Amino acid sequence: MTRKIRIALITVLLGGLAIIPLFAQQRSIADAINAGAKRISYSSSRQGTTQAEPKVIHITAKKFEYSPSTITLKKGEPVVLELSSEDRTHGFNLKEFEIRGDVKAGEVTRIAFTPGKTGSFTFSCDVFCGGGHPDMSGTLVVTD
Numbered sequence: 001m002t003r004k005i006r007i008a009l010i011t012v013l014l015g016g017l018a019i020i021p022l023f024a025q026q027r028s029i030a031d032a033i034n035a036g037a038k039r040i041s042y043s044s045s046r047q048g049t050t051q052a053e054p055k056v057i058h059i060t061a062k063k064f065e066y067s068p069s070t071i072t073l074k075k076g077e078p079v080v081l082e083l084s085s086e087d088r089t090h091g092f093n094l095k096e097f098e099i100r101g102d103v104k105a106g107e108v109t110r111i112a113f114t115p116g117k118t119g120s121f122t123f124s125c126d127v128f129c130g131g132g133h134p135d136m137s138g139t140l141v142v143t144d
Contacts, residue, residue, distance in 0.1 A: 054078035054112060061103045061125065062086040064132030072141045075118050083109040091127035094140060102127065115142040 083103045090103045125136035
């Protein structure tokens with residue numbers, strides 16, 4: 001591989017971060033990539049992360065209820081809903097946020113979102129699960 005092609009490849013892959021170490025010390029491509037990666041992780045650790053870690057909410061579905069049945073979140077707070085079923089397949093439908101998922105027995109369904117509006121919103125099962133199905137619902141409360 002010619003020197004120009006090698007430099008172009010590194011420039012594309014790393015946005016130019018590894019060109020100086022490659023020229024200055026005649027490093028291999030792998031060394032240059034590692035040097036660039038160290039520089040990237042150093043600068044991002046110095047700046048800190050601006051994006052908050054999502055809050056994880058565990059929700060269990062079973063005939064004919066969700067537990068917990070009321071969930072309170074803050075507007076703009078990232079969240080991951082971890083849904084599981086104790087008995088059979090249920091649904092999870094939160095229409096106001098256009099969120100929908102199947103909740104299967106023995107599996108965990110993860111739904112990530114960030115509520116962008118405040119209020120009280122109903123979530124419900126949308127997979128028929130028996131006689132009490134119409135009453136299987138819960139409430140999401142989003143505050144400022």
